[in-house]
Amino acid sequence: MKIYLIAVGNKMPAWVSTAYQEYAKRMPRECSLQLLEINPAHRGKSSSTQRIKQEECKRIQAAIPKGASVIALDEHGKSWSTKQLSTQLAGWLQEGPDIALLVGGADGLSSGCLGRARLKWSLSPLTLPHPMVRVVAAEQLYRAWSLLQGHPYHRG
Numbered sequence: 001m002k003i004y005l006i007a008v009g010n011k012m013p014a015w016v017s018t019a020y021q022e023y024a025k026r027m028p029r030e031c032s033l034q035l036l037e038i039n040p041a042h043r044g045k046s047s048s049t050q051r052i053k054q055e056e057c058k059r060i061q062a063a064i065p066k067g068a069s070v071i072a073l074d075e076h077g078k079s080w081s082t083k084q085l086s087t088q089l090a091g092w093l094q095e096g097p098d099i100a101l102l103v104g105g106a107d108g109l110s111s112g113c114l115g116r117a118r119l120k121w122s123l124s125p126l127t128l129p130h131p132m133v134r135v136v137a138a139e140q141l142y143r144a145w146s147l148l149q150g151h152p153y154h155r156g
């Protein structure tokens with residue numbers, strides 16, 4: 001199984017790429033983590049938020065691998081503890097299909113992308129800086145995997 005982190009945005013600061021890559025490389029082959037960056041929609045003075053989100057949704061949906069199970073990262077989603085996330089991860093590993101985690105742009109995900117998701121996952125009730133979402137998601141997935149393996153990384 002592969003976990004695809006499909007995220008709107010491409011010119012991230014070096015610290016984001018470094019931190020994300022650190023956790024992605026720790027993931028084992030059986031649940032590898034791959035980042036797919038989506039170009040954000042053009043934002044101009046007359047751009048509507050709805051149009052921007054719809055345009056980004058089209059790009060996100062085009063990047064979702066065929067057969068992947070879709071999970072949207074959304075502030076209104078379900079918040080999981082580390083143990084609950086590790087249970088989710090164990091289930092995903094048993095089910096078998098790839099997982100596509102959707103991360104919207106600055107305005108979030110459109111209703112079209114949210115509607116395609118079988119689950120909605122909230123990383124935090126806090127508003128996180130957009131680049132930070134990649135790092136937090138990657139670290140939490142690695143932590144969940146380490147918990148499943150009995151690895152000492154997680155000491156909760």
